[in-house]
């Protein structure tokens with residue numbers, strides 16, 4: 001359910017957003033995320049390898065929370081769920097995909113950037129939203145402003161979030177987590193440099209622990 005997903009994301013603080021070109025990298029990547037203390041992956045549908053990578057992660061890393069990102073239409077949502085995605089995230093509100101996922105019991109986190117979009121998502125019964133692209137939209141100041149009229153929604157903030165800005169987002173009571181590629185940089189993935197991924201995840205999970213101490 002949405003609530004369980006929010007609880008798991010909140011516990012992590014940071015959700016790694018990963019773009020995988022080669023599904024055979026998935027198991028080692030999953031182990032690096034786990035070893036770094038961030039046992040979750042939002043696998044973006046930006047490469048043809050996304051569905052296979054989700055399936056690999058589910059099969060090889062049973063303790064990892066695995067979902068799909070960049071889910072922009074119904075076909076993508078169906079492919080993601082068929083591959084084993086435990087949640088879907090989108091940069092916007094693809095109504096058909098969202099409604100289908102909810103009818104299947106798969107939590108869907110739609111992307112919003114404006115008050116009207118927050119209301120549109122709420123009308124569909126969704127209260128865990130992705131603020132995207134968070135940093136260019138206004139960052140923590142925007143979150144603060146949205147909390148006035150929309151005290152009942154919660155945000156996963158992604159887009160330009162980095163280690164040094166994560167704390168300011170997580171300090172907002174309506175933010176349940178941040179997400180980003182900075183803990184699994186495309187350059188590191190391209191060169192199969194999973195030691196770097198593990199180190200960046202460890203740094204991020206230590207920062208979350210520090211903030212919450």
Ligand code: 3PG
Nearest residue numbers: 158159160161180181182
């Ligand atoms: C996403 O899909 O959430 C973003 O691409 C992540 O943005 P980032 O690369 O700035 O972390």
